[in-house]
Amino acid sequence: MYEDNLRALLSQVKDGTLDLDEAIGHLKTLPFENLGFAKIDHHRKLRNGFPEVIYCEGKTVHQTQKIAKVLARTGNTVLATRASEQDYRGVLEVVPEAVYYPEARCIVIHPSSPNTSSTHYLAIVTAGTSDIGVAEEAAVTAEAFGNSVERIYDVGVAGIHRLFAQLDKIRKADVIIVIAGMEGALASVVGGLVDRPVIAVPTSVGYGSSFNGLAALLSMLNSCSSGVSVVNIDNGFGAAYNASLIIKELENRCQL
Amino acid sequence: MYEDNLRALLSQVKDGTLDLDEAIGHLKTLPFENLGFAKIDHHRKLRNGFPEVIYCEGKTVHQTQKIAKVLARTGNTVLATRASEQDYRGVLEVVPEAVYYPEARCIVIHPSSPNTSSTHYLAIVTAGTSDIGVAEEAAVTAEAFGNSVERIYDVGVAGIHRLFAQLDKIRKADVIIVIAGMEGALASVVGGLVDRPVIAVPTSVGYGSSFNGLAALLSMLNSCSSGVSVVNIDNGFGAAYNASLIIKELENRCQL
Amino acid sequence: MYEDNLRALLSQVKDGTLDLDEAIGHLKTLPFENLGFAKIDHHRKLRNGFPEVIYCEGKTVHQTQKIAKVLARTGNTVLATRASEQDYRGVLEVVPEAVYYPEARCIVIHPSSPNTSSTHYLAIVTAGTSDIGVAEEAAVTAEAFGNSVERIYDVGVAGIHRLFAQLDKIRKADVIIVIAGMEGALASVVGGLVDRPVIAVPTSVGYGSSFNGLAALLSMLNSCSSGVSVVNIDNGFGAAYNASLIIKELENRCQL
Amino acid sequence: MYEDNLRALLSQVKDGTLDLDEAIGHLKTLPFENLGFAKIDHHRKLRNGFPEVIYCEGKTVHQTQKIAKVLARTGNTVLATRASEQDYRGVLEVVPEAVYYPEARCIVIHPSSPNTSSTHYLAIVTAGTSDIGVAEEAAVTAEAFGNSVERIYDVGVAGIHRLFAQLDKIRKADVIIVIAGMEGALASVVGGLVDRPVIAVPTSVGYGSSFNGLAALLSMLNSCSSGVSVVNIDNGFGAAYNASLIIKELENRCQL
């Protein structure tokens, strides 16, 4: 993309159809839209494969509303994470087709249609019931980006037979997201049983010396199973984004 | 249990009374009950000696209610820890015989009858008055599982004669749970005076550099007395569970 | 694999060609080889896609030697990481075809032949010269498993034009491993420029408040770019293992 | 100042116009005003270049009110940071000309007039929208002290082209304040592109393992770009104070 743009622009300079100063301006002016408090990055879909996502925490309802409106105008999928119901009501005023997922705390606008011909899917596995909020953030994210998701909840290692009963569904997934708090052992156990990449999400579930997810985070980073990589504590979105990149690549590259 | 089950199942396969695919299914389908958000582990009593326990924090009242109902149906003892009064009211609607212990923040259904012929008991020793909430979680847990408990509260090392006055009762216990915040020194002192296992519970009582129980936790892990093992900060339940395992073993093995 | 094995075994039981006790034994005896101090997991390639790897740190030369010998006998690729030259000399005595990569501190036996028809490759990008040891561990691992590797070293953000000059090669890779110490900013910058999964490896390069890689680790976990997942400090092997899983999946699934 | 004062005082002693005990008293009595709970440091402007600033957190409204009144009486610029609206209403009662900046949470009285002949200015650059509160504290501080400020917000490295589009304005500034949470990579990237001092402010924006700004703090301290120094988490005021010292020096020394 970048090289093509350069070539086109330079051709215009050569042809004299583009003035030197204008060319310099173009080379500097890149495709974002300035709201003052935010610079909307319309370029992101081309560059990163997925459009910009609104992280609502630390933004006012008004800011979220304005960013959502600008992004929705493009027709692309819009995803807002960590959104409160109040955020949702604000967005709804300006984008009536916005949908809210309260357990996931996500707002979705124009979700990608699932690729029905694709056989790819990702499995989201949680250790306990309390991890489901993070899991739903991951699931809604992945689905908004057009992926199929298999939810496998409450199969932690304290009752490991619950995990083994679901092993087939897990093993056939293209990517596996494992979400666990407390000691986070589930990531290592799953990682030892599959031949697909495992993305581990530590959660802040636990008490005392879990130190708000630090125990699970360290546990997952030190996994004795080799195929495990880790994202931030409670970052269901990030795990799903990573998984979506892998599945998109599977779909794109295999069509070649 | 596991081997017997395997033998029975394989005999049926041999006899032709069990179809191959059914057998495969059985080998995979283990005894848990799927509520969607939770997979109730009915198998736990056989495997771990005690039935599944509901940890209420991070669960909605509705989830706690549903899990309690399913577990209560089995007739086993049901224990719910970290339960608020609101949790209790929810459970009471579906299990009228549920009892609430507010200081311990526990709900108990069908407590095990104490083994009256047993002379075994566990001592629960606290350093201060502020540790009593954690101590009661331990005491209610142990009693729900059918054990006798001796409560010895507020005998911290700042007035060590209070401890010595209770030493006989402590020394005769089968297991001793020591619960302390601040510097947690009581665990080492008790550990140096007895010939029974000491399970230490650091509490988040303290301020400033206690860092919510970290000081007591490190103190107990580094005890210069050898017979001390440690559970998580404020984890009265875990200590009582461990102690109950030891006493159950004493009762079971001695009947042989 | 698991299901097929079960089916075969149960068929033998049904046929009477396998005795009940033998069958029980088989169901328990899984494919590992017991050296006493180690249980070689011959099953791993089937289960995880890649054979067992020897992590030499904390093992005696003698132990490494014996494990390498047993693994090499299978004809599979053998990889030993964190291997000293002394470890290598020990292995060489029993496996003459072993090759040593001193910068990577790896021993390789029977490397997988590169898949010449594959157009897939992974890019390994380092911030500085001091990160090259970790990068070579990643590169040798990936190559031992049959992957093509593009090395792009010393392109940290202090001179960000060095990165941009290599952007094409990075963007066309299937997976990108970013290796950086100090503040680890390179992972976020690369993550913001590509549409492929980025696996970030913090290194212990740095001094003072880098706290042996903690600064880079936290930095990468908190990346504002969404497509970044993280492995342990200095864990070049782990990053390459993850990347290899993704590329293997690309190769396998696309042949379908 | 100090030496001149000493000389004047000693001359008076020599002349006999100043009594020994009075002289001793003067040598001890330095210019502060004692409110009991606070000792107002009227001397600070001479000593530090800028007058004393009121840090409102941990002070009662009444205390803030009284200190503001005493400082305002001198005619100097008065700045109160971390001020709530309640603090402002209290100050307004006794200093009617006080102005409140809610986003910056600052109260300003008698701001310094901007030096219109000066071409110096400082750039304040933020990674995201959520960093703007800290950035405004810096901007209002710098402006209250008579400096020109260029605000450049939401140009984080996830969309690095937004930064490059503003590079000219950043490069021409005399001092650059970079404000970022999460992984704080922006400080290193800016530091690598400019030849002016960069003062980095980590913010507590982020979640999970950002540990309330620790990740960004460590990242900035370990910057691979050499010209970066760091102030406390969320300390927009401190960064602006430092930048103002540098610009004041530029203005003062160049007039010589």
Add this chain to the structure above:
Amino acid sequence: MYEDNLRALLSQVKDGTLDLDEAIGHLKTLPFENLGFAKIDHHRKLRNGFPEVIYCEGKTVHQTQKIAKVLARTGNTVLATRASEQDYRGVLEVVPEAVYYPEARCIVIHPSSPNTSSTHYLAIVTAGTSDIGVAEEAAVTAEAFGNSVERIYDVGVAGIHRLFAQLDKIRKADVIIVIAGMEGALASVVGGLVDRPVIAVPTSVGYGSSFNGLAALLSMLNSCSSGVSVVNIDNGFGAAYNASLIIKELENRCQL
């Protein structure tokens, strides 16, 4: 013991066979032997069930030698942990019957004879080969105190079938010691499969963010399996001491 002693002593006072001052002296002089740099605690076996143990780290060879000699004189079992070969040579000079276990780094003198009529034993389970040093410290300790030990090494969760193959031996043990570094997940997995107390020992095996065993320690303290208690990092001795207390109690109480 204490009460009997008091009674005997007071009787002598009553009888006049013991002088008041002597009695006071006796009440103060408790059974330890003062070497100046150490006070040998001959009383410990009565009080704690096992005699004093020599922790060699931080002691000179000469100190270890002298303490060992004094303790050996009593005929009780003597155990010295963290002993170097140099420590051993020193002890051997004064106690020719001392035996050294290099892998465990322990010196043993007069080991307790195993109780051949006892069916009790403890299982020592390690995740990896590198944990064996700690495991042997535990095994030698337990055996020195007269217990039977079942060693089950290298069965970590990366190849969980290795664990299941040994499950029977583990489940029948009276106490289970689980020793693991890295993420320490093995403790939770074993804890979920057995109905006996599990004593977990985190080891300093691992690299990067294992932070010398901190990751495994936090993991074990936060185990989602209830019957797990924890001792200090690498503290094989402490785990075995705890386990021995439980087994001793099983043997003693069952004879009543």
Add this chain to the structure above:
Amino acid sequence: MYEDNLRALLSQVKDGTLDLDEAIGHLKTLPFENLGFAKIDHHRKLRNGFPEVIYCEGKTVHQTQKIAKVLARTGNTVLATRASEQDYRGVLEVVPEAVYYPEARCIVIHPSSPNTSSTHYLAIVTAGTSDIGVAEEAAVTAEAFGNSVERIYDVGVAGIHRLFAQLDKIRKADVIIVIAGMEGALASVVGGLVDRPVIAVPTSVGYGSSFNGLAALLSMLNSCSSGVSVVNIDNGFGAAYNASLIIKELENRCQL
């Protein structure tokens, strides 16, 4: 005290005026009063020089009320720290002469009369206005125990002349308590200027990387001035208790 008691008791045994079993009881029964949830330590004044103090945090109003009542009955000084106004109202119901110090959050009953003949006093020095709450806890504690206190507030090192103006009063104190948050530098500066013991109290005043007082705590522990010892964060009471011990000793020993 202890030896005299023993001698008296043993004499009674010898005389036959005390029965053996009674004597044993006395030797065990030490002077505390059991309220069930608390064991009031009446013995503390003899043993520690000051009576027991009620730490209200973590106690119910009812518990505080009952302990205060029992302690007040003895006529000794009663001090309750970290007391809310609600705690005070509860205590007032049962001890009408109780007095409340809201800034210090202390309740005092029967304060010791100041020793008017004593020339000893302690200086309490704070860095800022926000440290005054902790300082008043220290001051009220010291005064309740009968000491004279010199309050010197808001003399932090940012305006060090304010400190030098008060140096005489500080240097003549018998003990100096230095209370500071943020970087806590005041303790080192004072410690370098006086020849009396300095007890440093870090406070949780500060933001960002002060980590609730950790920065000041570490600073004070590492003071380059030799005569500084440290108590817990925000522990004004503890500092005053220590200082009172020293002054009491000065008063007691000098009368000999």
Add this chain to the structure above:
Amino acid sequence: MYEDNLRALLSQVKDGTLDLDEAIGHLKTLPFENLGFAKIDHHRKLRNGFPEVIYCEGKTVHQTQKIAKVLARTGNTVLATRASEQDYRGVLEVVPEAVYYPEARCIVIHPSSPNTSSTHYLAIVTAGTSDIGVAEEAAVTAEAFGNSVERIYDVGVAGIHRLFAQLDKIRKADVIIVIAGMEGALASVVGGLVDRPVIAVPTSVGYGSSFNGLAALLSMLNSCSSGVSVVNIDNGFGAAYNASLIIKELENRCQL
């Protein structure tokens, strides 16, 4: 610079003197020199004001030697920090004019001539004798870049009069670097006495709870004096680099 280059290049494209593909190549190929293991950034002097510096730790002698040779060829000042004597001997072989400063552990080639007409200088102030190594790294760096340096060593707050005796020299400096270990209080004290920017360098000098410089680092970040910014632990180079940027700006801007 960047804009001029673009303009020239685009003019050539317009003129037809530069081919499109060549132009694209130039736009991408930025001025660095690729040694394979390192990419020498010749562009840095233009971009950052000072040429690239060699950080020797983590580089082999051979790598340092090659980088030094390439950089020296340009005639610019070359600075290598954290250089061992062995590094120096390596560099000397290829750059005979290289000079070594053992206390600073720096190699300097072609130092900038001091600007004799400049009245600007920076003061380097240390708390103790043990901080001198870090201070000399700062001093040699600043001098290599052509600045005048005033060294003021061993004036820590334990004997604060030593500081006051040097106050004039400190106050007249343009920038002040304060270097201290232990509790780092000197930075706050100096910051409170001057009206120039203070750059604080925590050192790893200290023991116990200094945690290798963490105590001083936190102390300096939390300075109650406003004009203090901080660089990494022991990072004398970074502080001098920052200070040199400020002085360079003073010199450059004042000539306008």
Add this chain to the structure above:
Amino acid sequence: MYEDNLRALLSQVKDGTLDLDEAIGHLKTLPFENLGFAKIDHHRKLRNGFPEVIYCEGKTVHQTQKIAKVLARTGNTVLATRASEQDYRGVLEVVPEAVYYPEARCIVIHPSSPNTSSTHYLAIVTAGTSDIGVAEEAAVTAEAFGNSVERIYDVGVAGIHRLFAQLDKIRKADVIIVIAGMEGALASVVGGLVDRPVIAVPTSVGYGSSFNGLAALLSMLNSCSSGVSVVNIDNGFGAAYNASLIIKELENRCQL
């Protein structure tokens, strides 16, 4: 002292016997001696009660030698801590009367004669044998300053009767230094039994989660016994310095 000096100096100015400029010089020139790398603080004894002490770690033998020589010339007591045998040999060359205490790692020159008429003494109590090095640093320090010391070693809480047997000697001391590693519980136990100030020294003795003394440090800071203050890890010198200040005050004030 300060005021007298000022008065004398001003009198000379008044009399005309002192020139204005000389007077200014004197007011600035304070009594230290500049060795370049160190500024010897001869003023310290007047200001702090004890002369300057040489902390050898981080100084070259040559620096220690020169400082020792200058300090010894004054005839005051000279103390050098953390001195290696090499340091000692260096000092001995220039100060033949220097004495070395290898266990304490201290060099002493001109020790103060013990005050034979004084009945004051300090008790130094250690938990274990491994704490003796730190204890001897404290003891040698206190004795060098003219104090009597009672050593009570190896009385940790694992065998608490060893402590009680020494209680009389401890209770009669004027100040008690408690030195302990591991969990540091001894400080709290002693603090609960005495009415004298307790200065606690955490040591780095312990392993695993003692984190080089952090566990003991936190434990002591959080002591439930009120009369305990704390110095840095392994800082025997600091504790003795504090204790000496208290005893000096007892001796000085009681003579008035």
